[in-house]
Amino acid sequence: MSTVEDYFVPWIKGIPMYISPHIELAWRNPSLARMMSNENPNQPSEKVLETINKYAKVANRYMDQGLILRSKIAEINGLPGPENVLLGNGSSEVYDMVFRSFIAPGDEVIQQTPCFGIYKLRCNVLGGKLVSTKMVYKDKQILFDPDAIINAITPKTKIIVVAHPNNPTGNFMDEKDIIRIAEQGRPLVIDEAYIEFAGLQRSMVKLVKDFKNVIITRTLSKAYALAGLRFGYALGDRDVIMQIAGTLIPWNVSTIAMWAALTAFEDTETLRKNVEFNNNEIKFYEESLADIPGLTVFHSYGNYLLLDGTDTGKPGKDMIKYAEQHGVILRGQENLYGRNGWWRVTIGTHKENEKLVRLTHEFYAQK
Numbered sequence: 527m528s529t530v531e532d533y534f535v536p537w538i539k540g541i542p543m544y545i546s547p548h549i550e551l552a553w554r555n556p557s558l559a560r561m562m563s564n565e566n567p568n569q570p571s572e573k574v575l576e577t578i579n580k581y582a583k584v585a586n587r588y589m590d591q592g593l594i595l596r597s598k599i600a601e602i603n604g605l606p607g608p609e610n611v612l613l614g615n616g617s618s619e620v621y622d623m624v625f626r627s628f629i630a631p632g633d634e635v636i637q638q639t640p641c642f643g644i645y646k647l648r649c650n651v652l653g654g655k656l657v658s659t660k661m662v663y664k665d666k667q668i669l670f671d672p673d674a675i676i677n678a679i680t681p682k683t684k685i686i687v688v689a690h691p692n693n694p695t696g697n698f699m700d701e702k703d704i705i706r707i708a709e710q711g712r713p714l715v716i717d718e719a720y721i722e723f724a725g726l727q728r729s730m731v732k733l734v735k736d737f738k739n740v741i742i743t744r745t746l747s748k749a750y751a752l753a754g755l756r757f758g759y760a761l762g763d764r765d766v767i768m769q770i771a772g773t774l775i776p777w778n779v780s781t782i783a784m785w786a787a788l789t790a791f792e793d794t795e796t797l798r799k800n801v802e803f804n805n806n807e808i809k810f811y812e813e814s815l816a817d818i819p820g821l822t823v824f825h826s827y828g829n830y831l832l833l834d835g836t837d838t839g840k841p842g843k844d845m846i847k848y849a850e851q852h853g854v855i856l857r858g859q860e861n862l863y864g865r866n867g868w869w870r871v872t873i874g875t876h877k878e879n880e881k882l883v884r885l886t887h888e889f890y891a892q893k
């Protein structure tokens with residue numbers, strides 16, 4: 527007789543629940559500095575907190591489809607209206623909807639590594655095939671390789687994802703290269719989770735007018751400092767967005783998150799401050815770590831920095847261990863380009879950043 531396991535669709539068999547050990551560790555030990563998940567160290571603004579309280583009082587009610595909020599998002603991004611905007615419970619859920627809209631078992635998703643893990647996760651649960659092309663390591667830089675992406679396209683390619691800027695490398699793909707990829711006609715999803723740190727003028731949303739196949743994803747988890755609230759969105763051509771919206775789980779974004787998001791978009795002063803703080807801290811790291819021989823700091827347009835200490839002779843995992851022993855959680859990076867010195871730090875409070883700069887100097891000075 528068959529067992530219940532036999533009835534699972536084969537492609538989800540053995541996929542474990544997503545758990546981030548770093549985040550688990552951080553919640554268990556609140557005294558540790560959370561410099562590992564690209565959260566914003568600043569709390570939500572008073573205005574956002576007021577809105578959260580206000581709408582908590584009507585939490586007994588279902589929400590509407592968010593027309594006011596979607597119109598505001600469209601306006602900020604120079605798009606015609608709410609039908610160009612899809613709301614999600616974080617951009618991770620937006621990825622789920624976008625992938626479910628294009629990927630059937632056996633279809634291919636192209637990503638360029640190193641990159642964020644959500645593309646792989648959403649591809650796997652649909653039985654898709656992940657095709658990873660590699661960024662190129664050259665002259666102490668990690669560069670996008672648009673030709674590798676274009677050469678990887680097959681008849682089964684249904685999605686290409688490019689993060690703009692990329693996590694963990696922190697850099698942008700050139701606009702002309704993005705356009706070349708868009709011209710291939712495949713659904714091109716551009717992950718702009720961190721775009722606000724560089725400014726919306728760097729956004730590729732302008733491509734939506736000419737390329738119906740371009741979809742932009744965004745989140746309030748980073749510059750807007752609302753990771754735990756869960757709010758993300760997609761921008762695109764009206765017909766495309768409305769078709770993807772067919773996959774929406776009804777009432778996926780809570781009333782509280784929707785109205786808090788509207789307040790966050792209107793509260794441009796808090797966004798400006800968050801961005802200014804972040805970019806000053808990035809500079810602080812770059813200046814403070816420049817004198818460590820053999821340590822490369824990759825310039826970042828996000829709220830994190832990738833570092834490579836391979837040329838110091840010390841593995842990245844030892845730095846991560848050292849930081850953790852001193853109360854800071856960092857993030858590792860698998861060996862890349864035959865080098866093992868990698869680690870990533872998320873911008874913390876200024877005090878936390880000062881501490882990490884000190885720890886970094888101490889660690890690399892040890893014999």
Ligand SMILES: Cc1ncc(COP(=O)(O)O)c(C=O)c1O
Binds near residue numbers: 563615689692717
């Ligand atoms: C490139 C990138 N995209 C998307 C996300 C997911 O963000 P969200 O909290 O909106 O699901 C992250 C989170 O770290 C990220 O680094």
